[in-house]
Amino acid sequence: MSLSYERLADSSNEDEEEVNVMHLRNVLSHRRFDKDGGNDGEVTFxxxxxxxxxxxxxxxxxxxxxxxxxxxxxxxxxxxxxxxxxxxxxxxxxxxxxxxxxxxxxxxxxxxxxxxxxxxxxxxxxxxxxxxxxxxxxxxxxxxxxxxxxxxxxxxxxxxxxxxxxxxxxxxxxxxxxxxxxxxxxxxxxxxxxxxxxxxxxxxxxxxxxxxxxxxxxxxxxxxxxxxxxxxxxxxxxxxxxxxxxxxxxxxxxxxxxxxxxxxxxxxxxxxxxxxxxxxxxxxxxKSKEVPRGKIQDLFTSDYLRTTLQLWYLWFSAAFGYYGLVLISSEILEFDSVCGAMEKWNQDSLSEDVCYCQLLTKSDYLTLIFTTLGELLAIPINMILPDVIGRTRLLCLYFVVSAIGNGLILVCSTRLVLTITVFAVRACTSGIFNIVYLYTVEVYPTTVRALGLGSGSAIARVGAMITPFVAQVLLTYSIRSAMILYAGVCLLASILSITLPIETKGRSIQEFERQSFTSESKKLQICIYPYMGERGVSAMFTYGHTIHCIG
Incomplete structure (x- = not known):
């Protein structure tokens, strides 16, 4: 099969040319080739x-x-x-x-x-x-x-x-x-x-x-x-x-x-x-060309080891923080624990060997409804900021605000201040989930993308399994210890977010492996993206230098 291209523009570097591979997807996907490389002329999709x-x-x-x-x-x-x-x-x-x-x-x-x-x-x-x-x-x-x-x-x-x-x-x-x-x-x-x-x-x-x-x-x-x-x-x-x-x-x-x-x-x-x-x-x-499935060890190659380990902690922190706040919201309203009432109730129950309880009032339910609306605030933020400041910076911002908010919950204040604080943290913890998911999809290649998502999701569930014992057990003994723990988890996550080795902002998801075509001494490497537009794929044509893909 021969591959032709046309010159789009002169490059300032004589070692590089920009080329347009005309309708590459049609050539590769819409035509059926026999085993000898010939085209039988049948159009397929x-x-x-x-x-x-x-x-x-x-x-x-x-x-x-x-x-x-x-x-x-x-x-x-x-x-x-x-x-x-x-x-x-x-x-x-x-x-x-x-x-x-x-x-x-x-x-x-x-x-x-x-x-x-x-x-x-x-x-x-x-x-x-x-x-x-x-x-x-x-x-x-x-x-x-x-x-x-x-x-x-x-x-x-x-x-x-x-x-x-x-x-x-x-x-x-x-x-x-x-x-x-x-x-x-x-x-x-x-x-x-x-x-x-x-x-x-x-x-x-x-x-x-x-x-x-x-x-x-x-x-x-x-x-x-x-x-x-x-x-x-x-x-x-x-x-x-x-x-x-x-x-x-x-x-x-x-x-x-x-x-x-x-x-x-x-x-x-x-x-x-x-x-x-x-x-x-x-x-x-x-049938589409099958992409070979990766193995779990592929997540730990030199290219992805650091990314995988940091992402796993971010998945853990996302679930640990989100579900923890959901449970904490009802706990602090039930016992007014930010002003020390929960610890008193727990001490009395231990000394008198009885179980104290207190049902939520209608005003408590209204507060929960308002704080839950914070999740809607994260939606427009996640639609705009990831492409403005980048995924890693937004994750860092979310985790920093969550850490500060968890610390402010310790302050004995009015119901209004507490509600606004929980509303803001609820928005951040909700937004974290979507950005972590988006980053995971973008950072891994096709062969290990499912493994990356699956393993991250499993780690998140571990965080969700642990957080009730902090939000509903440790909290009753010491709200200070519980909230400091949540704040510490978020602070560490903010550091790991901003230090992720790859920023995926503006980076397209590669659906196929890079393919190479050799013509005499020139090597053409092409990055194929899921959306190619009417004009086909733009690629950088190099002579033995690093490939630069143009989205």
Whole structure:
């Protein structure tokens, strides 16, 4: 195969030329070559080509709304842990350690369930696993409301956590139908669903717990996911042919291709194209070139060792700080602990061998709702600042503000000052998650990207499993020690953020390995990015010098 290029501009360095590789993707992906390098002339396209061609439209909007209910429901189940703790402490006369176990068992279940459902979705498809996850969480969520004892509650919440471990498959399924230009923006929309879910849960607690009790709240918390499940089973759309009805959550096209169901994959793409009012690209659908999977040891090569270790701590800190603040918010409101009341309650309970408890008031619930709205503040910040000041600087800023905020919580002040402080820290801890996720996706190459995300997510769950014993156990003995610990974790994370060896601002995600073409003594190296535009790919043409890719 011959590769031609045209000169775009003169370079000031005679050793370098800028070249435009005309329609490189068409040459490499849209033409089928025989084993001898000849072109048989048949036009082909891959799933990725079809998704980019079809673009973002009606189908993706409805799919986003349906999958967003998964994120909304996850937030309800997680925020339930915070608003439920004060009630259960009184209902069953629980110790602080027992209250912390209620939260920890959920994350243990998530840690175990995530790889189980991830493997199952690769083997049996996204759609059936998502339905199973929705049924699982709904069933054990409703059963939790009927828990006769504390230990039954622990067991059932563990099973709920196991199901929540499979919920991220919803975002995976959505991302497979999104063009690359919209993929990052939709991550922000999922943060909206999460923030709304947490606010909804606190508002329901405000309405239900004082009048009906905690069991009704637990049951109602499973309703949003029940609605999502019904959407999976019943929601349908009419295509251009009004007699043609199809679900808005079809099976993954990539899964069908990998499973050898090419006709089913093509049928799904055609229905999506008709829904969006777009014509399918010409040619035959073919399987994408497989990229070799990396191994866990690839994360520890000389190029990525430092990045991996620092990122793991940032994932840990993100979960440790976020879920810690969620739990601390209800604890400090329950006991007014910033002014020393919690330590007094704990000392009295130890000396008199009784368990003290205090339910949240309606004003406490309103404070929780307001502080939870801080998560919405992080959304516009994450849409603007990462491309202005960079990922590492924004992470550092978030962690520094979180450390200062955790320290200010120690100050015995008015309810207004406390609310504003928690609001600001809630915004920062929420924003950290998205930036850490974005950075992880951008910094690793395709072959180890999934490993980087998976390992980071596992480390985050470890942080989430540990934080209840700080926010709900250590806090009762010494709020000073607990808040200093949270502030210290954030300060160290700020240092590790700003010292990350790679800043990914403006750095495109490479979907393929660099490819080399040799023509006599000249070597052309090309970096292929997911979005190439009409004019093909720009690259720097060098003679044995370092390659400089132009996005």
């Amino acid at each position: 891959t799933v990725e080509d079809a998704v980019e061609h079809i673009g973002f439209g009606k189908f993706q909007i409805f799919l986003t709304l349906i999958m967003g209910t998964f994120s909304f429901s996850d937030a309800c189940e997680m925020m339930l842990l915070a608003v439920l703790s004060p009630v259960l402490r009184c209902h069953w006369q629980l110790s602080s350690f027992q209250v912390a176990c209620i939260t920890t068992v959920v994350f243990v279940g998530m840690l175990i369930g995530s790889p189980v459902f991830g493997t199952a979705s690769d083997r049996f498809g996204r759609r059936p696993i998502l339905i199973l996850v929705a049924v699982w969480i709904c069933y054990y969520g409703y059963m939790t409301a009927l828990s006769p004892t504390f230990f039954w509650l622990l067991f059932l919440r563990f099973l709920v956590g196991f199901g929540i471990g499979g919920a991220p498959q919803g975002f995976t399924a959505l991302s497979e139908f999104l063009p690359s230009k919209q993929r990052a923006k939709l991550l922000g929309s999922f943060q909206v669903f999460w923030a709304l879910g947490t606010c909804f849960e606190v508002f329901m607690a405000y309405l239900i717990i004082p009048s009906l009790g905690w069991r009704y709240l637990v049951g109602i918390s499973a309703v949003p996911l029940t609605i999502s499940l019904l959407s999976f089973l019943n929601t349908s759309f009419a295509s251009m042919n009004e007699s043609m009805v199809e679900h808005y959550v079809p099976e993954s096209v990539r899964y069908n291709i990998a499973a050898g169901k090419q006709e089913k994959a093509l049928e799904t793409l055609e229905k999506i194209a008709r829904t969006n009012g777009i014509q399918m690209p010409p040619g035959e659908l073919v």
